[in-house]
Amino acid sequence: MKIGIIKPDYKITGGFEVVVNRLKLELELIGHEVQMVYVDATDSTTNDIPYNISQDVFYKNPEFFKYINMYWKYLKMDVSQFDAVISTQPPSFAIQHPRHISLFYHHMKIFYDMSDLVLEVGLQQPYHHKSVQVIREIDTLSLSKVRTILAGSQTIKNRIKQFNNLSNNVDVIYAGIDPDIYHFNGRVAYEYPIVVGRHEFPKRPELFVKAMKRLPHLVGKVVGAGGRTDDLKKIDNLLAYTSREGIDITDDVVWKQMSNGKFSFEYEKLIQTAKKNKSSSNVIFTGRVSSEQLFEEYSKASCVICPAFEEDYGLTAIEAMAFKKPVIACKDGGGYAELIEDGINGFLVDPSSAAIADAIRKISENKDLAIRMGNAAYETSRKYTWSNAIAKLVEHLT
Structure with a gap:
């Protein structure tokens, strides 16, 4: 045909x-x-x-x-x-x-x-x-x-x-996932939380960045790039400073305004202050990565956060599950929410940095939980061929 x-x-x-x-x-x-x-x-x-x-x-x-x-x-x-x-x-x-x-x-x-x-x-x-x-x-x-x-x-x-x-x-x-994932023969560990995907509105990696500021003892990775990467880095730099100074910026401002490049005069001023003070961040930006590098990041992740609003499918979540990683998604995550059995193969949480941080904390502090959820996640991934x-x-x- x-x-x-x-x-x-x-x-x-x-x-x-x-x-x-x-x-x-x-x-x-x-x-x-x-x-x-x-x-x-x-x-x-x-x-x-x-x-x-x-x-x-x-x-x-x-x-x-x-x-x-x-x-x-x-x-x-x-x-x-x-x-x-x-x-x-x-x-x-x-x-x-x-x-x-x-x-x-x-x-x-x-x-x-x-x-x-x-x-x-x-x-x-x-x-x-x-x-x-x-x-x-x-x-x-x-x-x-x-x-x-x-x-x-x-x-x-x-x-x-x-x-x-x-x-x-x-x-x-x-849709199925890349079958090469199941032939990965590298080491699988549970080291740090990651978020994977393009930096576009409303994928909401901003919520992950803000969640990490609630977990200053941990390091997280932002894997990927996109049209909003520069703004996301500005947000990370700003939040590194404001969290240290006890200044709260609401989640809605972060992902609904700043993610679209809308920084009010007040926040632009804080960004300049943050640059002068050289606030260190607990978030690493990898930039765009190859398939091989992506597989490495999945293999080392303690969990994979999928914070997008109304996602259509959820390919990232299924890929993460194939690496035996628990997935944290939001209740308004659309296709992502379909894939999560809360407490079984990951966590389904409110779309807030606090809820995401709490879920990351639970997994990071309990490796047995991470492994148990990861094994259940792997079984979920096998359905999508x-x-x-x-x-x-x-x-x-x-």
């Missing part, structure tokens, strides 16, 4: 790109001809919209019009050369094909599950409410025509039901 995978190209490589590339490989291994069809998702024009949009109107609501332009681009795309197509990120599901599967990991989040949050933190565009209404209407129309929507988690399936009122054509597919994922996909392709 000749299969086209339709993929918006955001010029970055994250967890979803890893999943899609693996999916392509697995389909080829069982004999299918698979072609990736990339579409530039950084395009800021309105050339595909069949009516004129003035620059003045565009810049009043750029995210909305960029989405609408992409929507029309996919709607007009000719994919008839393929026997089946798999759409991926929104709005690639607007393509039209009789054998169309949507590998669905998230909506355009600012118009859906993050809609209220972007309003709260001041990231919204003008006419946000109207934009939300229009986007949801056209998405629902397209998704209702898709033969099968394969949601990347139960969390995502629930969102599709909540926002698009669709369930009859929706099934759940859980590529063979299971491909079997589910092939079932819907045929």
Whole structure:
């Protein structure tokens, strides 16, 4: 079968790109001809919209019009050369094909599950409410025509039901993890807590950094990088100073404002004072790491913290579990929360630095608990294999 995978190209490589590339490989291994069809998702024009949009109107609501332009681009795309197509990120599901599967990991989040949050933190565009209404209407129309929507988690399936009122054509597919993880032959230890992932809003590594300031006797690691890394380092430097001086900065300010680069004059002044005082930090930033380095970090971690808000799946958690590491996730963590049996393979906590710090403390002070939870976590990870994922996909392709 000749299969086209339709993929918006955001010029970055994250967890979803890893999943899609693996999916392509697995389909080829069982004999299918698979072609990736990339579409530039950084395009800021309105050339595909069949009516004129003035620059003045565009810049009043750029995210909305960029989405609408992409929507029309996919709607007009000719994919008839393929026997089946798999759409991926929104709005690639607007393509039209009789054998169309949507590998669905998230909506355009600012118009859906993050809609209220972007309003709260001041990231919204003008006419946000109207934009939300229009986007949801056209998405629902397209998704209702898709033969099968394969949601990347139960969390995502629930969102599709909540926002698009669709369930009859929706099934759940859980992606596997890199099988090389199970061939790791290095030493497994329980040395320090880590957080892994891109530094983007609202992954909330800021909550981990703040939690570590409540545990000055421990050292933690931030593994990875992203568009907000510089701000995260500023936050770490600031919190190292304020925690020493007994100055409290609330969690909401840290992850809802500072994580988006919003440092008030008061805090900028404190940052300058912190630089002069050269406050030492108990958080190490590794920067971007290779797969081999990532495996090493997992192997040495006492636990892995997954603090993201409304995560779509939870690949990081499953990878950590494969290394027999307890996972700490937040109750509003979406896909992460699905994976955690509280007190069994990790802890499911309130989304606060205090709750995260308490969970880290419990694991760090009790190695037997860490090992017991880690063993349970490993058993959880074995459920998420590529063979299971491909079997589910092939079932819907045929």
